[in-house]
Amino acid sequence: MSEDIKQKDSLKESTTVKAPIVEALKTAYENPTYQFHIPGHTKGKAIYKDFKKLIGEKVLSIDTTDEFDNLGTLHPATGPIKEAQELAAKAFGARKTFFLLNGSTAGNLAVAMAFTKPGQKIIVNRNCHRSIITGLMISGAEPVWVCPERIEDWAIWGNIEASKIEALLEKDKNISMVWITNPTYEGVVSDVKSISAICKKYGVPLVVDEAHGCLWNFNKHLPETALKLGADAVVHSLHKTGGSMSQTSMLHISKDSILDETSVEKSLKLLHSTSPSLLLLASLDAARANLETKAGLKLIDRTIANAKYLRKRLDAIPNLHQVKSDFGYKTDVTKVFIKIDGLSGKRLESILEIDFGIEVESASDIGVLILCNMGNKRSDFVYLADSLEKIASGNHKDIYYLENRKHMPMLEPQIIMSLRDAYYADKERILKKDATGRISAEVIAECPPGISILLPGELITKDQMPYLHDYETLEVVKG
Numbered sequence: 001m002s003e004d005i006k007q008k009d010s011l012k013e014s015t016t017v018k019a020p021i022v023e024a025l026k027t028a029y030e031n032p033t034y035q036f037h038i039p040g041h042t043k044g045k046a047i048y049k050d051f052k053k054l055i056g057e058k059v060l061s062i063d064t065t066d067e068f069d070n071l072g073t074l075h076p077a078t079g080p081i082k083e084a085q086e087l088a089a090k091a092f093g094a095r096k097t098f099f100l101l102n103g104s105t106a107g108n109l110a111v112a113m114a115f116t117k118p119g120q121k122i123i124v125n126r127n128c129h130r131s132i133i134t135g136l137m138i139s140g141a142e143p144v145w146v147c148p149e150r151i152e153d154w155a156i157w158g159n160i161e162a163s164k165i166e167a168l169l170e171k172d173k174n175i176s177m178v179w180i181t182n183p184t185y186e187g188v189v190s191d192v193k194s195i196s197a198i199c200k201k202y203g204v205p206l207v208v209d210e211a212h213g214c215l216w217n218f219n220k221h222l223p224e225t226a227l228k229l230g231a232d233a234v235v236h237s238l239h240k241t242g243g244s245m246s247q248t249s250m251l252h253i254s255k256d257s258i259l260d261e262t263s264v265e266k267s268l269k270l271l272h273s274t275s276p277s278l279l280l281l282a283s284l285d286a287a288r289a290n291l292e293t294k295a296g297l298k299l300i301d302r303t304i305a306n307a308k309y310l311r312k313r314l315d316a317i318p319n320l321h322q323v324k325s326d327f328g329y330k331t332d333v334t335k336v337f338i339k340i341d342g343l344s345g346k347r348l349e350s351i352l353e354i355d356f357g358i359e360v361e362s363a364s365d366i367g368v369l370i371l372c373n374m375g376n377k378r379s380d381f382v383y384l385a386d387s388l389e390k391i392a393s394g395n396h397k398d399i400y401y402l403e404n405r406k407h408m409p410m411l412e413p414q415i416i417m418s419l420r421d422a423y424y425a426d427k428e429r430i431l432k433k434d435a436t437g438r439i440s441a442e443v444i445a446e447c448p449p450g451i452s453i454l455l456p457g458e459l460i461t462k463d464q465m466p467y468l469h470d471y472e473t474l475e476v477v478k479g
């Protein structure tokens with residue numbers, strides 16, 4: 001029996017999968033009470049009419065928070081919420097899973113608060129999401145940057161080399177944790193297995209921000225999840241690719257983790273709203289349930305088949321290029337980063353949107369990022385490929401195209417002050433033209449993808465100027 005068939009057989013029909021929060025919300029909906037508690041719109045009875053018309057009465061009538069209607073609590077996890085988190089841990093192969101509101105941002109902040117301390121040194125990849133920087137500013141730990149490979153032609157980051165992590169751990173025995181991002185926004189995959197083996201050798205925990213890889217555990221044609229490769233904690237943005245509602249994510253503590261989940265629990269209790277949305281929590285429960293059904297697995301199969309179809313069509317367009325595994329990196333097939341000769345990514349994005357009604361995930365000066373989602377049908381990809389063919393063979397002019405503009409920062413920072421000291425220092429805002437030689441006091445990390453160009457405590461140099469084209473002024477440490 002092939003691996004695939006085995007995997008499918010171990011999955012369940014949707015009728016046998018449990019979704020405790022969804023079920024509890026349904027029961028609450030079917031058994032309405034006289035409500036004298038928050039939220040004050042009271043099942044949509046006191047809300048702006050046009051908004052109600054737009055989202056529907058039913059959504060508003062189940063917009064509630066924990067503690068009410070036998071829905072359990074998030075902190076501590078009780079009732080259906082506790083059960084749903086346990087089912088998620090099982091599905092993802094974790095010892096413990098926490099549901100996150102405020103996205104993977106909340107997960108990264110909780111990791112920083114729980115597992116790092118003031119003055120500790122933490123190895124972090126320079127192209128991490130800005131939420132990791134925020135976390136370190138809160139905890140007072142200091143990043144020891146590891147700069148991944150760069151793919152200069154595309155102005156994107158490549159993979160994190162395990163040997164670089166080992167060299168840093170060997171050089172400084174006071175490093176307390178390794179915290180990496182995998183995959184990159186554009187789908188470049190690092191060798192987490194080797195990195196995890198190195199972390200174990202040096203006795204330090206490994207945390208992986210796998211925000212863009214939450215489907216990996218559910219299909220063997222996708223890269224392997226860090227939860228199976230020895231990471232101690234993993235963050236997943238279920239809302240990005242896993243089918244839950246915006247701003248919902250999960251933080252997993254792996255089965256053999258050396259990290260203590262009770263400290264994450266405490267941090268999340270402080271970070272989360274005290275009125276968590278049951279609608280959002282139910283959407284996480286539903287996304288996990290969906291991924292456990294045969295129908296959910298089929299959706300992932302379809303996504304991969306569609307991504308392969310798209311890539312094949314794109315390969316046949318002479319002046320269109322795509323990032324793929326034969327660039328020497330492993331990649332996630334569903335994230336398709338492309339460029340067309342003579343067009344900047346921004347221009348391509350606007351042609352796609354204005355002339356073809358197509359919205360892509362993001363655009364840089366170089367290219368555009370297409371996410372092949374579970375919700376996309378084959379006909380969507382046919383239309384996209386047809387449209388790209390037309391654009392690539394057309395005569396589009398690019399008034400935005402500037403040779404020296406690069407979207408991604410490719411520079412190793414010169415650190416003058418600690419992140420936290422610079423962030424809380426007395427500051428002044430000055431013209432960018434006067435900023436060379438000064439110490440940055442702000443986080444400059446545009447979203448998407450939220451990767452830092454300049455951080456508090458770093459020397460501002462003339463080499464950074466091409467990356468700061470959208471800024472007229474910069475905030476610097478005073479004096």
Ligand SMILES: Cc1ncc(COP(=O)(O)O)c(C=O)c1O
Nearest residue numbers: 102103104105129181209211237
């Ligand atoms: C690698 C990475 N980590 C974390 C985040 C934050 O995720 P969220 O938007 O779920 O808060 C992002 C967002 O783009 C990201 O790219």
